[in-house]
Amino acid sequence: MILKELVAYADRLEREGKALPFMYAPQSIKWLVDIRQDGTFRSVTSTYAESNSKKKTAKVFNAPNVVRGVDIKPKILADKAEFVFGLGDGNQERLARQREAFLQLVRDCAAQTGRDDVRAVATWLSGLDPQAFHAEHLAKYDDYTSADQFAFMVDGNVLIHLPEVQAFWAKVCTPTEEDAFVAQSLISGDTGPTMSIEPVKIKGIFGGQTAGMNYISANASAFESYGLRSSAIAPVTFDEARKYATAMNTLLADWNTSLSVGGVTYAFWTSEGGIPPVGPVLRDPEAVEQTVKRGRLASITAPPKAVQADPAEFRDALQSIFEPPGVKISNEAAFFSLGMTPSGSRIAVRTHLKSTVGATTQRLAQYFARQDMAPMTEEHVGKLYGLYVLIGAMYRDPKKEKTEADTDALVRFALAGGPLPHSFLQRLAARNRAEKAVTRPRAALTKMVLLSRAKEFQMDEHKDLTHLDDSYPSAAYHLGRLLAVLDDIQHAVMRANTTLVDRFYGSMSTTPYAVMGRLIQGSQAHLQKLRKENKFRHDEKQDLLQSVMVKLQPRDVPQRPLTIKEQALFSLGFYHQKAALAEQMRERQKAAHDRKLQQASSDPTTPEGDKDHD
Amino acid sequence: MLKLKVWSDFACFTRPENKVERVSYDVMTPSAARGVLEAIFWKPEFQWQVREIHVLKEVRRHSILRNEVNTLASAKAAQKWAKDGGGFDAEDDRAQRNALILRDVAYVICADIVLRPHTTDPLAKYTEMFQRRVEKGQAFHQPYLGTREFTAFFSPPEATDTPANVVRQLGGEYAERAGELDLGPMLFDLRFEEVRKGRVKYRAHGEGGPRWVQGNAQPVFFDAKLRHGGVLHVPAELYAPTGGGGA
Numbered sequence: 001m002i003l004k005e006l007v008a009y010a011d012r013l014e015r016e017g018k019a020l021p022f023m024y025a026p027q028s029i030k031w032l033v034d035i036r037q038d039g040t041f042r043s044v045t046s047t048y049a050e051s052n053s054k055k056k057t058a059k060v061f062n063a064p065n066v067v068r069g070v071d072i073k074p075k076i077l078a079d080k081a082e083f084v085f086g087l088g089d090g091n092q093e094r095l096a097r098q099r100e101a102f103l104q105l106v107r108d109c110a111a112q113t114g115r116d117d118v119r120a121v122a123t124w125l126s127g128l129d130p131q132a133f134h135a136e137h138l139a140k141y142d143d144y145t146s147a148d149q150f151a152f153m154v155d156g157n158v159l160i161h162l163p164e165v166q167a168f169w170a171k172v173c174t175p176t177e178e179d180a181f182v183a184q185s186l187i188s189g190d191t192g193p194t195m196s197i198e199p200v201k202i203k204g205i206f207g208g209q210t211a212g213m214n215y216i217s218a219n220a221s222a223f224e225s226y227g228l229r230s231s232a233i234a235p236v237t238f239d240e241a242r243k244y245a246t247a248m249n250t251l252l253a254d255w256n257t258s259l260s261v262g263g264v265t266y267a268f269w270t271s272e273g274g275i276p277p278v279g280p281v282l283r284d285p286e287a288v289e290q291t292v293k294r295g296r297l298a299s300i301t302a303p304p305k306a307v308q309a310d311p312a313e314f315r316d317a318l319q320s321i322f323e324p325p326g327v328k329i330s331n332e333a334a335f336f337s338l339g340m341t342p343s344g345s346r347i348a349v350r351t352h353l354k355s356t357v358g359a360t361t362q363r364l365a366q367y368f369a370r371q372d373m374a375p376m377t378e379e380h381v382g383k384l385y386g387l388y389v390l391i392g393a394m395y396r397d398p399k400k401e402k403t404e405a406d407t408d409a410l411v412r413f414a415l416a417g418g419p420l421p422h423s424f425l426q427r428l429a430a431r432n433r434a435e436k437a438v439t440r441p442r443a444a445l446t447k448m449v450l451l452s453r454a455k456e457f458q459m460d461e462h463k464d465l466t467h468l469d470d471s472y473p474s475a476a477y478h479l480g481r482l483l484a485v486l487d488d489i490q491h492a493v494m495r496a497n498t499t500l501v502d503r504f505y506g507s508m509s510t511t512p513y514a515v516m517g518r519l520i521q522g523s524q525a526h527l528q529k530l531r532k533e534n535k536f537r538h539d540e541k542q543d544l545l546q547s548v549m550v551k552l553q554p555r556d557v558p559q560r561p562l563t564i565k566e567q568a569l570f571s572l573g574f575y576h577q578k579a580a581l582a583e584q585m586r587e588r589q590k591a592a593h594d595r596k597l598q599q600a601s602s603d604p605t606t607p608e609g610d611k612d613h614d
Numbered sequence: 615m616l617k618l619k620v621w622s623d624f625a626c627f628t629r630p631e632n633k634v635e636r637v638s639y640d641v642m643t644p645s646a647a648r649g650v651l652e653a654i655f656w657k658p659e660f661q662w663q664v665r666e667i668h669v670l671k672e673v674r675r676h677s678i679l680r681n682e683v684n685t686l687a688s689a690k691a692a693q694k695w696a697k698d699g700g701g702f703d704a705e706d707d708r709a710q711r712n713a714l715i716l717r718d719v720a721y722v723i724c725a726d727i728v729l730r731p732h733t734t735d736p737l738a739k740y741t742e743m744f745q746r747r748v749e750k751g752q753a754f755h756q757p758y759l760g761t762r763e764f765t766a767f768f769s770p771p772e773a774t775d776t777p778a779n780v781v782r783q784l785g786g787e788y789a790e791r792a793g794e795l796d797l798g799p800m801l802f803d804l805r806f807e808e809v810r811k812g813r814v815k816y817r818a819h820g821e822g823g824p825r826w827v828q829g830n831a832q833p834v835f836f837d838a839k840l841r842h843g844g845v846l847h848v849p850a851e852l853y854a855p856t857g858g859g860g861a
Contacts (some may be wrong), residue, residue, distance in 0.1 A: 004798045223633050227814040235833065351636065436759035
């Protein structure tokens with residue numbers, strides 16, 4: 001199914017004139033050898049140039065491609081120095097054979113195409129002394145190696161771009177039917193000669209071999225059966241194999257149709273119309289965030305924090321990103337997603353998905369709406385997170401962990417919905433305990449997991465756990481709030497090196513019954529001190545504590561360790577209360593700032609006022 | 615038509631193109647269904663022909679990493695170990711492979727027993743034998759769903775065993791509206807052809823009794839389509855002239 005759809009995509013590229021020529025692939029060619037029409041040498045120039053990152057890179061050309069094993073297989077008019085000139089450090093006898101094979105291929109090309117420019121190259125190569133050429137033209141370059149690729153130009157024309165050369169190469173690469181295994185193709189269902197080895201390697205899989213990887217291969221007896229060897233285990237015609245690999249390479253080479261995150265590489269495509277840039281949106285949803293913010297600011301005057309996330313709002317934002325001017329996206333077109341990881345030289349499929357563009361947009365909108373969480377700081381307002389931030393929130397150092405399974409689960413959730421794994425909650429709770437803090441990405445992910453399993457966890461669908469909810473029907477949630485309030489009381493009285501949260505988050509979030517009494521008792525001393533120093537603040541904190549305690553009847557506090565769901569709700573209660581306190585603080589600071597400004601403007605004799613006059 | 619319900623916690627109906635790093639078809643293949651039926655009851659006098667496979671539960675995919683070995687177990691290798699006085703050390707032959715499998719599956723297999731030309735007894739004898747065996751839970755060997763690790767359980771189907779709406783789940787509302795979901799080419803079975811110096815050696819059954827023959831096995835694919843919510847119909851013509859249905 002996947003391969004069939006990739007072949008269909010390759011056909012579409014060919015119809016739209018976007019496909020590469022047969023057995024061509026993007027390749028870095030470092031040197032261009034310029035030959036005159038009469039077969040004499042003109043120059044050799046480097047295509048090496050500084051890129052944006054100031055790293056020197058060779059120019060990429062669509063050039064002839066071939067999968068080479070131990071056998072000598074030259075590429076037409078663009079190859080390594082080993083083939084073009086027979087130059088290199090390897091076996092001299094083999095180098096001579098490589099050069100001879102390359103030259104013969106150029107001669108055959110000249111004969112079959114009848115082109116004088118190709119013949120000029122053949123003439124020049126025939127009379128060339130490679131060692132003298134190297135000494136005179138290549139030795140002076142420090143960055144020359146025998147693995148560099150050379151291509152030929154005649155009168156300013158790069159020969160590999162000529163349609164006649166491309167047609168010749170297609171003919172050379174098409175296998176003869178004599179020795180091929182005849183079977184029914186698993187892609188088209190037609191019976192005919194099938195490939196013996198994949199003709200094009202797939203490149204761009206994160207962590208995989210740079211030379212490219214195989215999709216279909218069997219290199220050990222355990223994978224073979226019924227006497228069918230190698231690629232015959234899955235019969236596919238040569239042309240179909242070329243098409244699916246080329247289509248995949250095209251998708252993976254484009255930032256907009258691929259995504260590489262957490263060790264998994266994804267390719268996205270559609271059956272018709274433009275391909276929505278799902279990869280960039282998942283990788284870095286800043287554009288969605290900005291569009292949503294702009295939409296909100298245009299339609300409302302209240303600050304964004306007061307607005308509940310609405311999936312429709314995100315859907316509209318996504319559609320405006322998906323359809324830039326000149327691109328037509330069809331909502332009814334099929335949308336395909338394929339997640340892959342490397343396994344040696346072979347691709348392992350982690351996930352595959354088929355949906356429609358419209359349904360995918362809906363799911364993505366839901367995914368971003370679910371990320372909404374009360375802000376802890378001003379910068380958090382409306383902030384959305386990319387995949388890596390969310391996955392990284394579950395690990396101490398995500399670069400050192402195997403995050404493929406989690407990445408895959410989150411991408412599946414973003415594109416197809418369904419439940420997120422239980423293991424997410426365990427990891428999030430463990431990270432909260434280890435760091436003694438609940439970060440906003442962790443809170444958002446916790447909420448996403450709980451709501452994705454709403455039925456199983458008996459979650460109330462009307463309560464979306466975004467902001468502080470005084471009436472939330474869960475003791476664990478209010479226990480989390482209690483810890484945040486007690487910490488706030490301690491903070492109002494003293495600046496402790498090791499805070500209450502540092503000491504008690506772990507035990508309070510797992511076995512609150514064992515520590516709750518002790519904490520409340522301890523807070524009385526803090527409140528007493530506060531009462532003597534600042535009566536107003538004491539009353540305020542006392543009221544806050546009371547408002548939490550009324551939700552915690554002794555019978556509600558479990559005398560057993562909290563379940564994983566309760567630990568998740570504890571962390572959300574803790575985060576929400578902290579965020580509410582932070583917001584209160586921000587409002588207070590803003591009010592104080594406004595007062596100060598007002599005073600300054602009404603009293604021109606103040607130093608600030610004088611300064612303004614200056 | 616005979617019906618059998620099978621279910622399991624896991625299943626892997628391996629796609630041939632993803633045979634090493636396995637990826638399962640979303641629905642049980644006819645050859646896997648035949649394997650289940652033959653595990654319960656088979657005789658050289660008849661051939662199982664799978665007609666329909668009803669998918670009873672929604673498709674749930676699950677990715678796992680397993681330890682596998684690289685070498686195929688064979689009688690020849692075992693004879694060599696015996697001769698050398700050693701054995702097979704899996705640790706030396708280890709490979710970790712990813713597999714995208716199915717979780718929590720249940721199917722109803724609808725199949726016919728088709729008598730071979732040399733059979734003399736009536737069809738009723740075999741169908742009743744099969745039904746008795748299913749009711750008693752008897753099997754020649756434990757049936758499995760795709761790979762032997764995924765043991766299958768079986769029973770006669772109940773009236774409440776109806777297909778889940780897999781067409782909608784896998785194909786969305788457009789597929790549901792069309793009433794059909796195209797699953798693409800699916801492995802039907804291996805077709806065996808007797809050839810001198812063939813790639814495989816197998817036991818053929820005919821009028822003269824069983825005999826060992828050499829031949830070639832070719833995979834045969836068909837355009838799999840799910841209809842009526844979640845029913846895979848196996849085209850009858852696949853069983854026609856050249857046989858099919860495995861050895």
